[in-house]
Amino acid sequence: MSTMHLMNDLRRIDLNLLVVLDALLSEQHVTRAAERLHLSQPAVSHALARLRDMLGDPLLVRQGGALVPTARALELAAPLAQALGQVQALLAPNRFDPASAKRRFRVAMSDYSAAILLPGLVRILRNEAPGIDLQIIQASREGMVDGVLNGDLDLAAGVFPDMPAELRTTALFEEHYACLVDRHSLAPGGVLDLPTYLSRPHVLLEMRGSGTPEIERALSAIRERRHVAISLPHWGVAPQLIKGTDLILTVSSRGLLNIDHQQLLTVPPPFHIPSFAFELAWHMRRGGDAGLQWLIARVGGVLSDDHR
Numbered sequence: 001m002s003t004m005h006l007m008n009d010l011r012r013i014d015l016n017l018l019v020v021l022d023a024l025l026s027e028q029h030v031t032r033a034a035e036r037l038h039l040s041q042p043a044v045s046h047a048l049a050r051l052r053d054m055l056g057d058p059l060l061v062r063q064g065g066a067l068v069p070t071a072r073a074l075e076l077a078a079p080l081a082q083a084l085g086q087v088q089a090l091l092a093p094n095r096f097d098p099a100s101a102k103r104r105f106r107v108a109m110s111d112y113s114a115a116i117l118l119p120g121l122v123r124i125l126r127n128e129a130p131g132i133d134l135q136i137i138q139a140s141r142e143g144m145v146d147g148v149l150n151g152d153l154d155l156a157a158g159v160f161p162d163m164p165a166e167l168r169t170t171a172l173f174e175e176h177y178a179c180l181v182d183r184h185s186l187a188p189g190g191v192l193d194l195p196t197y198l199s200r201p202h203v204l205l206e207m208r209g210s211g212t213p214e215i216e217r218a219l220s221a222i223r224e225r226r227h228v229a230i231s232l233p234h235w236g237v238a239p240q241l242i243k244g245t246d247l248i249l250t251v252s253s254r255g256l257l258n259i260d261h262q263q264l265l266t267v268p269p270p271f272h273i274p275s276f277a278f279e280l281a282w283h284m285r286r287g288g289d290a291g292l293q294w295l296i297a298r299v300g301g302v303l304s305d306d307h308r
Contacts, residue, residue, distance in 0.1 A: 017054070020047040022084055022285065024060060025077045026151045028067045036151075078166045081285035096290035098129035103291055106135045108144040108156040111235040112255045113278070117157060117172075120302035128298070148283050154292055156281045157299070168284050170296065171277040172303055177215065178253040180239055183265040185246050192248075194224075194270040201229030203241055203249045215250055218273040239264060252278075 023033040024044070034044040052058055057072040069077070109117065114136060125132050139147060145160065147153035148167055160169060179192055186192060219225055230241060235251075239259050242249055250273075256266050280299060286292050 085285045085287040102131040104133040105154045108137045113157040169279040169281045175252050175278050176275040177273045178266050180249040192267045197270050200248045202226050204228040204231040
């Protein structure tokens with residue numbers, strides 16, 4: 001397409017409509033989209049009518065009390081978010097000043113990731129960006145992904161093996177699993193063999209049904225199952241349940257660094273569980289958000305030698 005033809009096509013399109021469409025696809029609610037865009041509800045409704053006419057598709061249809069995107073709208077969501085992010089980056093590059101910025105970021109973390117990242121991150125923010133506020137939200141893995149997709153979250157820290165195309169990730173570190181047992185519950189030498197592992201009751205960390213599918217998949221690979229005696233969503237209290245019992249806790253190894261080593265023992269699992277990447281996730285539409293990209297870099301800095 002020639003430059004002249006492109007200019008003629010752009011003259012026929014109100015590009016502000018694409019911003020409205022992006023907000024509507026994210027919020028799936030006219031009023032929330034209007035609040036996000038600082039527009040009136042009638043203005044957003046009028047823009048939606050124009051978009052429907054321009055694209056020849058209803059885009060959002062009402063089902064019950066919600067607006068549901070059509071197949072055509074779902075096709076447009078990812079490329080639209082990417083295009084708007086690129087335009088934002090082009091028009092406003094590198095204009096974030098952490099020392100003077102006043103912003104609040106909504107970040108999803110489990111208590112495991114908060115224990116690893118949050119103390120160092122808060123120290124960095126207080127020193128470099130005292131006007132930056134954090135709202136930490138706890139959610140399941142699925143809840144984190146949904147929150148980033150719909151704009152409720154700016155950033156999520158966790159393990160994301162299957163990510164929607166609209167999300168971007170960066171790996172913070174490679175993690176592996178370890179088993180926590182009462183030191184006196186093992187034979188001298190502190191070796192945990194597979195028969196002992198399978199015969200003992202287990203503590204399972206899960207939130208809203210998310211569980212730890214990596215462990216169950218690894219057991220299925222060797223055609224074995226374990227008995228979960230206690231299931232709970234609280235990482236911090238889990239090691240305390242092991243003291244003086246025959247329970248076994250199989251979790252990410254970094255969460256076991258600050259335990260009572262006199263009574264508790266960390267040992268390798270007696271079967272292979274693949275290691276995994278611990279990541280940060282954000283929406284591709286935020287690629288041009290210099291403030292968010294700065295925060296992502298600082299979270300990575302928490303784990304560097306300078307901030308360990």
